[in-house]
Amino acid sequence: MSNYLRKSNDAVSGTAPRTRGRKVWLASGLAGLTGVVSLAGIGVATNANAVGIDRLADLKWSAAEQFVKRDGGHGPDGRGAPGGREEGKGPNGEGRDGEGRDGKGQEGKGQDGKGEEGKGEEGKGEEGKGEDGKGEDGYGRVQDVLCDPDRLIAAITRANADNGGTLRLAKNCTYSLTTNNGPGGSGLPPITQNITIKGEGATLVRAANATQFRFFDVTSGGHLRLADLTLTGGNGLTGGAVIVRTGATATIEKTKLVNNDALAAGGAIENNGTTTLDHTTLTNNSAVLAGGAINNTGLLRINESELKANNAGGAGGALNNLAGTVVLHKSAVVGNRSIGAGGGISSAGGILDIANAEVNENTTGLTGGGIAVLNTQLTIRHSTISRNASIGGGGGISNTAGLLLTSSTTIENSKITDNVTNGIGGGGILNTDLTPNIGGTATLTIRNTDISKNKATLGGGIRNLGGTVTLTNTKIVTNTATITNGGGGINTNTAITTIDPTTVIVANRPNNCTGTVTNCFG
Incomplete structure (x- = not known):
């Protein structure tokens, strides 16, 4: 990774003009509670005695200044x-x-x-x-902040009053916050201007005996930049550590968000504005409802980052997207869990663009062990979806169209391997149109991709229920269906005819295809 922080010069030149007095600004305010984000997910009734998943894990803020x-x-x-x-x-x-x-x-x-x-x-x-x-960094003078949470609060207040600024925290300091600005509020003043905080390895933590609060509330027009910092122990209704409101922006670099939780959505981050994560890790965060690490309704960019071991009681063990746009590149979504759809990632509406990424070892109690999308435009390129598990269906990926809408999934130059499910099947991919006869389309397009070693009751590689499937130069090999004549490679209830001659469907058990599939034999 590139070194984000550039060492400042310690000496200055020139004569010092006379010193002027400086005021210390203090402020406090009430932060508004955000509304609870509406959630959507797909649930599938399953047979408790169906052939099961042996890898599915148990779900469960001195003196003078x-x-x-x-x-x-x-x-x-x-x-x-x-x-x-x-x-x-x-x-x-x-x-x-x-x-x-x-x-x-x-x-x-x-x-x-x-x-x-x-x-x-x-x-x-x-x-x-x-x-x-x-x-x-583009905003304001650099101001060093002593290792004292009161100094940090005063510095942010002053930066807001000065129309922005850059704060440098004490190296490796732990700022233990004890109070907030109101019920459901934040431990630090709202970010209303362009403020950069250089963490220098520091940690912000909510004291163990403190009431529940998040750390940062970035309000409309504000822009928060964080770098080289750890946020831990935050708690909010939405956004356990950070909330980025509509019209606000956050850029988070080389930062760790660990052990934060939300009573509703976004265990670490609730993004309703524009947020960019770069070289950042989100670990062991949780949400009662959706988005164990992040809940997004705005524009979210994730680059060279890791979302690991997060949990959601509803949809999206690591990330839940509700009609927003997510761009996830060169990142890993690993070992997350959800009770609702999408053990790693869930999206209801909007756009989800994944490239050069890993979505591995995630689990869910419903559909989409790795990724579950409903009425969403999903694109996956040069990525690996592997060793994910679900109870309801779609061990690796679940693509569902409902409410007379379209959900399209396009996968290119990727690997869908070693995923497992029981329920209605689709070890690698489950493609479902809930309203096939009255409108809406679940579209699955796969090019230059390897779908192998997946396992399900029906459709070890792919299970298609009323949707459309197009395969180009794709290998569907060594997948397994556990039910007799279950279609180890593909199981479909509608004809799949758009398969080019370079696609290979072989060596699946107990048979390659069940249903009408062009160029599939046995």
Whole structure:
């Protein structure tokens, strides 16, 4: 992984202008409760004595305030205290203390338009490059925060008042939070501006004797950036650690979200806005209803991250998507569990795009051990769906169309292997149209993919119930159906005729296909 954090210079140059007084801002407020997200899932009645799953696991926030600045910060009216520039002078002069009204010289610039590290219009310090004086991360001066939760609360309050800022936490410190801003609220002030928090290996934890609260509430117009931080022990109605509201943005990098839980949805994160996860892990989080780690109704991007060992009482052991958009690339969804549909990932409506990913060893009490989608556009490319298990059907993947709508799953250049289910079958994939005669379509398109070593009562590789299936250059081999003439490779109740000659369906037990399948023999 690339090193996200860049080490700052410890020394500054130039003479120090006189120091101005600084106010300490304190604020508190009530955070609104979010509505409980509507959930959707597909349940299938099963026979308790059906041939079973031997791998399905049991389901079950001193003295005076001190702000330490690097190479210049803000004085009153946006002017720097110690200047972050070479003498703070421009070619045509300088303002008072080396700065003009907005932290600029008489001509509004230092030498060549920048300070030592460069300043923009607002005249920020060492890391204050770019438009509006934004810092290295794009927002505000860098302010070090002592290892004290009260200092962190004050720093966030000040950053909001200053229209944004960058906070650097004490290295490896544990900030133990004890109070929140109201019932169902957060342990830290709402994020209303553009705020970056550089964790430096620090941990935010809700104290053991504290009332329940999450850590961060990012409100509309706010943008929270987190890096190199651990969030643990948070609890909220939705979003156990972080809630990103409609119109808000969060970017979370090299961060761990561990042992957080939600009373409804989103054990670690509730995203109703735009959230990006990069090189981040979400582990052992839980939700009573949906999305053991994440519940999404907005735009969610997950890159080079891991969702592992999370749990949901309803849908989506790791991730639940409700009519939002999820882009999951180069990431792993491993060892998650749900009682409802989608042991790893569940989606009802919206778009789910998975590429270069692993969805492995997830389990569910209903359908879709790895992935369950309902009326969703699902695309899987260059990925592995392996060793997942379900009770209801679709050991690896369940694609369901209902309510006269369409659910389309396209799989390319992937492997669907070693998944298992009982129930209505489909060890690798279950494709179901609930309203085939009155509208709606469950569409399954597979290209250049290996479907092998899966096991089910019916349709060891694929079980199709009223949907449409298209196979191109695909291998369906060594799958097993446990019922006589159950179709080890494919079991379908509607004709599957769109199979190209390069597709191979062989060596499945007890037979290759049950139902009408073009180019399938035995």
